Amino acid sequence: MPQIKAVLSEKDMPRQWYNLAADLPRPPLPPLGPDGKPVSPDMLAPVFPMNLIEQEMSTQRWIDIPEEILELLALWRPSPLYRARRLEKALGTPARIYYKNEGVSPPGSHKPNTAIPQAWYNKQFGIKRLTTETGAGQWGSALAFACALVGLECKVFMVRISFDQKPFRRLMMETWGATCIPSPSNETHAGREILRKMPDTPGSLGIAISEAIEAAVTDTSGQTRYSLGSVLNHVLLHQTIIGLEAKKQLAMFNEKKVDVIIGCAGGGSNFAGLAFPFVADKIAGAKIDIIPVEPASCPKMTRAPYAYDHGDVAKMTPLLPMHSLGHEFVPPPIHAGGLRYHGMAPLVSLAIVEGLLEPRACHQLECYQSAVTWARTEGFIPAPETSHAIAAVIDEAKKAKEEGKEKVILFNWSGHGLMDLTGYDAYFHGKLTDYALPEEELQKSLASIKDLPKPPYQPVKRK
Amino acid sequence: MPQIKAVLSEKDMPRQWYNLAADLPRPPLPPLGPDGKPVSPDMLAPVFPMNLIEQEMSTQRWIDIPEEILELLALWRPSPLYRARRLEKALGTPARIYYKNEGVSPPGSHKPNTAIPQAWYNKQFGIKRLTTETGAGQWGSALAFACALVGLECKVFMVRISFDQKPFRRLMMETWGATCIPSPSNETHAGREILRKMPDTPGSLGIAISEAIEAAVTDTSGQTRYSLGSVLNHVLLHQTIIGLEAKKQLAMFNEKKVDVIIGCAGGGSNFAGLAFPFVADKIAGAKIDIIPVEPASCPKMTRAPYAYDHGDVAKMTPLLPMHSLGHEFVPPPIHAGGLRYHGMAPLVSLAIVEGLLEPRACHQLECYQSAVTWARTEGFIPAPETSHAIAAVIDEAKKAKEEGKEKVILFNWSGHGLMDLTGYDAYFHGKLTDYALPEEELQKSLASIKDLPKPPYQPVKRK
Numbered sequence: 061m062p063q064i065k066a067v068l069s070e071k072d073m074p075r076q077w078y079n080l081a082a083d084l085p086r087p088p089l090p091p092l093g094p095d096g097k098p099v100s101p102d103m104l105a106p107v108f109p110m111n112l113i114e115q116e117m118s119t120q121r122w123i124d125i126p127e128e129i130l131e132l133l134a135l136w137r138p139s140p141l142y143r144a145r146r147l148e149k150a151l152g153t154p155a156r157i158y159y160k161n162e163g164v165s166p167p168g169s170h171k172p173n174t175a176i177p178q179a180w181y182n183k184q185f186g187i188k189r190l191t192t193e194t195g196a197g198q199w200g201s202a203l204a205f206a207c208a209l210v211g212l213e214c215k216v217f218m219v220r221i222s223f224d225q226k227p228f229r230r231l232m233m234e235t236w237g238a239t240c241i242p243s244p245s246n247e248t249h250a251g252r253e254i255l256r257k258m259p260d261t262p263g264s265l266g267i268a269i270s271e272a273i274e275a276a277v278t279d280t281s282g283q284t285r286y287s288l289g290s291v292l293n294h295v296l297l298h299q300t301i302i303g304l305e306a307k308k309q310l311a312m313f314n315e316k317k318v319d320v321i322i323g324c325a326g327g328g329s330n331f332a333g334l335a336f337p338f339v340a341d342k343i344a345g346a347k348i349d350i351i352p353v354e355p356a357s358c359p360k361m362t363r364a365p366y367a368y369d370h371g372d373v374a375k376m377t378p379l380l381p382m383h384s385l386g387h388e389f390v391p392p393p394i395h396a397g398g399l400r401y402h403g404m405a406p407l408v409s410l411a412i413v414e415g416l417l418e419p420r421a422c423h424q425l426e427c428y429q430s431a432v433t434w435a436r437t438e439g440f441i442p443a444p445e446t447s448h449a450i451a452a453v454i455d456e457a458k459k460a461k462e463e464g465k466e467k468v469i470l471f472n473w474s475g476h477g478l479m480d481l482t483g484y485d486a487y488f489h490g491k492l493t494d495y496a497l498p499e500e501e502l503q504k505s506l507a508s509i510k511d512l513p514k515p516p517y518q519p520v521k522r523k
Numbered sequence: 524m525p526q527i528k529a530v531l532s533e534k535d536m537p538r539q540w541y542n543l544a545a546d547l548p549r550p551p552l553p554p555l556g557p558d559g560k561p562v563s564p565d566m567l568a569p570v571f572p573m574n575l576i577e578q579e580m581s582t583q584r585w586i587d588i589p590e591e592i593l594e595l596l597a598l599w600r601p602s603p604l605y606r607a608r609r610l611e612k613a614l615g616t617p618a619r620i621y622y623k624n625e626g627v628s629p630p631g632s633h634k635p636n637t638a639i640p641q642a643w644y645n646k647q648f649g650i651k652r653l654t655t656e657t658g659a660g661q662w663g664s665a666l667a668f669a670c671a672l673v674g675l676e677c678k679v680f681m682v683r684i685s686f687d688q689k690p691f692r693r694l695m696m697e698t699w700g701a702t703c704i705p706s707p708s709n710e711t712h713a714g715r716e717i718l719r720k721m722p723d724t725p726g727s728l729g730i731a732i733s734e735a736i737e738a739a740v741t742d743t744s745g746q747t748r749y750s751l752g753s754v755l756n757h758v759l760l761h762q763t764i765i766g767l768e769a770k771k772q773l774a775m776f777n778e779k780k781v782d783v784i785i786g787c788a789g790g791g792s793n794f795a796g797l798a799f800p801f802v803a804d805k806i807a808g809a810k811i812d813i814i815p816v817e818p819a820s821c822p823k824m825t826r827a828p829y830a831y832d833h834g835d836v837a838k839m840t841p842l843l844p845m846h847s848l849g850h851e852f853v854p855p856p857i858h859a860g861g862l863r864y865h866g867m868a869p870l871v872s873l874a875i876v877e878g879l880l881e882p883r884a885c886h887q888l889e890c891y892q893s894a895v896t897w898a899r900t901e902g903f904i905p906a907p908e909t910s911h912a913i914a915a916v917i918d919e920a921k922k923a924k925e926e927g928k929e930k931v932i933l934f935n936w937s938g939h940g941l942m943d944l945t946g947y948d949a950y951f952h953g954k955l956t957d958y959a960l961p962e963e964e965l966q967k968s969l970a971s972i973k974d975l976p977k978p979p980y981q982p983v984k985r986k
Binding site: 061062063064065067068069070071127130131134135136142146164166168205208209228231232234235236237432435436437438439440441478479481482484485488 | 524525526527528530531532533534590593594597598599605609627629631668671672690691694695697698699700895898899900901902903904941942944945947948951
């Protein structure tokens with residue numbers, strides 16, 4: 061029987077996370093405060109616990125994973141690495157396609173890889189409750205799950221369009237004991253302001269982040285903190301367990317090298333989780349194409365500048381050095397809710413600036429078509445976010461066929477689509493269309509960052 | 524780190540299914556035709572392909588699993604065996620609780636374990652399309668998945684109450700390329716008859732089976748067959764891979780023996796799949812409590828007689844020797860749609876008659892309470908069907924605590940509940956109630972089998 065997947069025992073889980081900040085050619089730029097000066101750890105203390113702030117600012121290459129976190133991750137990790145033999149056959153490609161199946165976690169995506177450590181570190185620090193935002197609901201349900209297991213209260217501000225489209229995600233959060241409310245809400249000053257100006261807004265991650273941070277920092281007991289599911293350095297750090305496992309598992313397939321790495325990228329964490337350990341290899345000289353994939357409707361990596369910008373609409377976050385469409389950007393309601401964020405993780409952005417990544421944008425219809433091809437060959441129904449990675453994988457596999465090359469393609473199957481089937485329904489009934497952000501809209505949106513400080517790094521071209 | 528789960532590589536999958544028919548003290552009774560005589564293989568030929576009919580009638584102890592089927596099962600098998608350490612701790616029980624996680628399959632339940640072989644054997648036999656029925660939608664989606672992978676058309680008649688409650692299940696089937704219609708429908712004679720008499724019926728598995736069989740046997744091309752997701756011998760046979768894997772995995776936890784085996788039972792297949800390899804041990808002298816769990820609203824094992832009855836309302840199936848509430852039974856619309864069938868698998872029924880099993884009935888509210896406890900300790904959200912097994916597990920774990928006994932409890936976590944969250948919603952909002960079938964209703968329902976032949980076996984008491 062040809063090998064379909066490589067499974068590791070929990071004893072073989074990586075014991076350390078990998079920190080790309082240690083290996084990038086230029087050091088990461090610091091986040092800036094309202095005064096334009098680098099923020100100090102103390103300034104972040106009302107938002108995050110100090111143990112996570114230390115991780116956020118660390119440039120140490122390897123960071124130990126506490127034993128208790130490993131024990132919780134072992135509920136579903138290591139995730140299996142699959143070879144997509146049936147898709148290869150259907151495409152008639154000489155490429156060998158591998159994927160990490162992150163859909164095996166209880167909430168069904170890669171998100172718990174960081175939700176568990178974040179909840180655990182907060183608990184260690186004496187925190188009693190966490191607030192957060194969620195787009196498609198994957199992050200919110202992951203944090204609800206983690207808080208249930210670790211023993212914290214959890215409140216989730218969910219982007220209204222997803223709250224309406226995906227009642228099941230809310231029910232997951234409630235089953236795990238969390239509270240979930242649609243954002244913008246009347247519970248925060250930021251939410252009320254937005255509702256006053258735009259009562260019919262579908263909401264956005266930027267708005268929901270403002271609300272969640274406000275709800276955390278205004279709790280006078282000091283026992284509430286905020287938790288973010290992507291973008292930040294410590295979040296990406298926690299996700300690197302994906303790529304570290306994948307390396308061991310590729311060896312179980314006797315693969316010596318990888319030619320192409322692919323992941324969809326909203327805030328950047330699932331992409332980074334798989335890719336960063338391989339970016340390290342590329343920095344050391346390996347020849348790998350590393351491709352983050354975004355929707356054409358929200359094209360920060362492919363069309364927006366590397367800039368300093370806020371992570372949220374109400375400008376509550378520090379200025380982060382990242383590819384950004386502008387913090388006032390409200391993306392159209394495409395079904396891949398998890399990819400609707402205006403900014404990209406600073407570490408991913410810097411890797412782009414260093415010429416280490418080759419970002420790509422995909423259209424919605426091609427993504428759904430790829431997702432259906434995937435479901436009918438490989439069996440698992442992908443999340444709409446994940447379908448962006450699949451579309452790029454199919455492209456690369458076809459290119460390998462044209463070139464007659466036996467390429468090894470590895471991608472992150474970031475989550476299943478069982479909670480997102482209304483998107484498939486709309487696709488089957490011809491209700492979806494492609495939408496590329498018009499240049500005029502882009503420029504209008506970028507106006508909000510025009511007067512902010514500029515990062516001092518110029519992009520580097522690499523071959 | 525304490526061991527959480529035992530994972531096997533696909534190379535360690537069992538290569539044969541186990542057939543309990545070979546080991547039961549008395550041989551299985553044959554199904555009877557309309558004339559009261561045993562049906563011959565030829566009489567079943569319009570409904571099933573001959574290779575599956577042979578399996579259905581086989582009394583061979585071990586049956587080889589074809590290599591191509593193993594390759595398809597390897598998409599998610601072997602499923603992990605977990606130790607529920609966090610639940611144990613929450614209950615303060617000395618019992619060690621293990622479970623097979625069958626929720627890891629693409630459709631999210633144990634059902635594909637038989638859907639894949641059934642589709643494959645039909646394909647081998649030259650069949651082009653399959654019809655079936657589905658209750659909660661788990662079986663329909665599993666067969667849709669299997670047909671997509673094997674390359675068959677698939678038409679699913681879905682019990683109307685579930686069709687309305689669970690649109691996502693229909694969307695899964697459609698994503699895998701199947702057609703799904705609510706039953707009773709106007710597409711069949713049987714469906715039209717029911718709709719004429721009971722236009723507002725919520726439907727039942729018995730009705731849907733009638734429609735699916737009719738749709739298969741009336742296709743004059745001869746290229747359509749029917750597929751059943753539970754009850755029949757070959758279905759239970761395919762599921763035994765669960766218990767066979769579990770034995771290997773218990774050894775990986777250094778467990779030498781099991782004290783209690785538990786599974787929920789609708790038609791009986793997930794229960795049998797885990798339990799039958801252990802029933803063999805019990806026949807050989809091992810002391811094990813083996814407990815199938817049913818809802819109190821549909822209590823065929825605990826309150827109905829061992830009788831000959833039809834598997835469907837329209838009496839299209841042969842008479843099967845089984846515990847049955849009567850083929851006209853229409854169960855109340857509790858949320859565990861997969862447990863709403865009037866009959867129990869003949870092999871499970873015979874094992875009950877032989878005194879090898881100790882059936883138990885659970886109430887809906889206790890089941891949901893157990894499911895929430897489970898989700899908040901073990902992380903995975905269970906299907907409403909699975910929650911019946913969990914309720915019994917918690918009972919047994921508490922009993923072990925009272926008795927101060929280090930019992931080993933193993934159960935089948937038959938599927939996840941991500942497609943069934945409306946039931947949780949109803950539970951959280953106090954909209955669910957307990958319902959035990961009133962004796963008067965039971966007697967009324969049993970009237971439909973009064974004049975049918977009686978099985979010649981008398982129940983045996985064992986200690």
